[in-house]
Amino acid sequence: MTPRHPLTPGRAGTASAALALVLVSAAAGSPVSAAGGEGGEVPQGAVAYRTTAQFATAGRARDLLLHPDSKKLYVGSDDLPETAEIESGLHVLEPADGTLRGTVSQAPGPTGTLGRRAVRQLVAPLPGDGAVFVYPLRGIGTAKEGDAAAAGAWVPGGPVTDAAPGPTPSTVLVAQGSVLSEVDIATASVQRSLTLEGGERFAYDRTRGTVWFTDFDNRRMHRVDLASFKVAATVELPAGDGFAGFTEVDPETGAVWVGLDTSVVVHDATGKPIGSIKGGTKGGTEGGTNGGGVDMPRAAGFDAATHEAFVVWQDPGDTSQPGSDGDGALTVHRTRDLKEAAGPVVLPGNHAQSGSAAVAVQPGGGVVFVSDPAAGRITRLERATSPRITRSPEDRTVAAGAEASLTAQAEGTPAPTVVWQVSADSGRTWQAVPGATATTYSFKAAVADNGRRYRAEFTNHAGVSRTAPATLTVTAPTGGGATGGATGGGTGGAAGGSGDWATSAGAEGSAATVGGSGSAGGSAGSSAGGAVGGAGTTPTGGALASTGTAAASLAGGALVLTAAGWALVRRTRPRRTTG
Secondary structure (H helix, E strand, O other): OOOOOOOOHHHHHHHHHHHHHHHHHHHHOOOOOOOOOOEEOOOOOOEEEEEEEEEOOOOEEEEEEEOOOOOOEEEEEEOOHHHOOOOOEEEEEOOOOOOEEEEEOEEEOOOOOEEEOOOOEEEEEOOOOOEEEEEOOOEEEEEOOOOOOOEEEEOOOOOOOEEEEOOOOOEEEEEEOOEEEEEEOOOOOEEEEEEOOOOOEEEEEOOOOEEEEEEOOOOEEEEEEOOOOEEEEEEEOOOOOOOEEEEEEOOOOOOEEEEEOOEEEEEOOOOOEEEEEEOOOOOOEOOOOOOOOOOEEEEEEEEOOOOEEEEEEEEOOOOOOOOOOOOEEEEEEEOOOOOEEEEEEEEOOOEHHHOOOOEEEOOOOOEEEEEEOOOOEEEEEEEEEEEEEEEOOOOEEEEOOOEEEEEOEEEEEOOOEEEEEEEOOOOOOOEEOOOOOOOEEEEEOOHHHOOOEEEEEEEEOOEEEEOOOEEEEEEOOOOOHHHHHHHHHHHHHHOOOOOOOEEEOOOOOOOOEEEOOOOOOHHHHHHHHHHHHOOOOOOOOOHHHOOHHHHHHHHHHHHHHHHHHHHHHHHHOOOOOOO
16 A cells, blocks of 8 residues: 655645635635724714803893894893892893893883882893883883883783784784783883783784784684784684693794693694694603603794794692602704704703793804793703714825824814724724824824724714724835745745644734645745745735735745645655566
């Protein structure tokens, strides 16, 4: 029986084929998902409001008005027992920090005598500066910052229960219970009036010449045509016997928003129902979570620039009532579909035991003011938008020792800060790069950086957003081909002889070696080894990490090595002899 040579095709061919398979697999690589791509804690561009200040400089705030011309914050207020030093009346505040600019506390009584008056409702801004307001019980007053006393007159009839700007600059609309009147501001004389079946609150749609008069007791609204001053239609409201909140009109769309019990019901400009918004600190559209459903809608404001509605909810303030937690909320909704436009904001301690809250919205929605009558304070909230990635870093290939530069950009309100992160395990884990806090990150690339991924993380008050990762490829210095060839040749020369066949992946930066013990077959081994080692510039990780041209050369070398194995077998096979 003829003995099998260690390099017979049964073993040499199998080993060479195995090496070729390993090298080709390393060259081809396997797909890796781009972990850590765009994303973060909240969706990019998400809107949130946060409390930035609280003012206690205006007593028990009953109503708020941001003057469109002077930009001052006007506050109508009552006295607070705990703050006797703050007079009731018309307060003028600096909206940035709540600094009290002035107070007008004197207004005429029914006989014209000046006296200290509370201000219950702010009706309209005066041109340039100042406000038209209502003071108990039937007073219509005007004043601006710096006035020693307000001008005013008393409307004949019962107490004024609601008011709105009139169809002309010199008039206002007032409700005295179920009586709607147009009244001259300077003299308080009634120009025309209409008695309805019930109600005491209303909203005026100036664009469409319509008044929506709400009869909460009978759960309906009357649409009054202001040109004829007659009821044009009646709209039924959802049945119930709960709390009556507010009636407001969206100036942009003409939709009428009614705070009713623990919901807001919305009708379009013709009176057709659109939908409803549930109460509670979680907000939500119809059918959504309402956080217990006990919070009551007490005020609403609109912003035409963002097409959003701002609703203030107050807790009943009755701890014996299930679901009552003593806190209110501000919710923000898109006017076109009533869905949330920003996350709800909890208003600690804002309850209805001391009166209804009020809201004022800065044009553009950047700042919102909410009053808390029970606590005698005004909360200032600012709009924040989570970072939105506008540029992600791109993959880079650089030589070792050269500078690598990565750039990322994002926008948000307030302007986000940035921190660069690096991953050495294909994006499974990430670490912050110390000191890398600019939108462009530049550094000197090292061989050890090859294959690492980089991304930028942007953060502001509204959330965190991250860029898609970029991969850095670092090539070794040139001139490694001769060294690789020599190493490969030596290794190949050692291959052959007696002993077991072995394969080993090279150490970092070196080609894989193939061989065994013995010296037989040195010539063929040298040839094969030269082919394998000829790639020369193997990146970090050895031949198994090779890609591109280097990997192709290694795969070709494996095929040459296979052929060399066959040649060795043929050359060393024993010749048959005849006996």
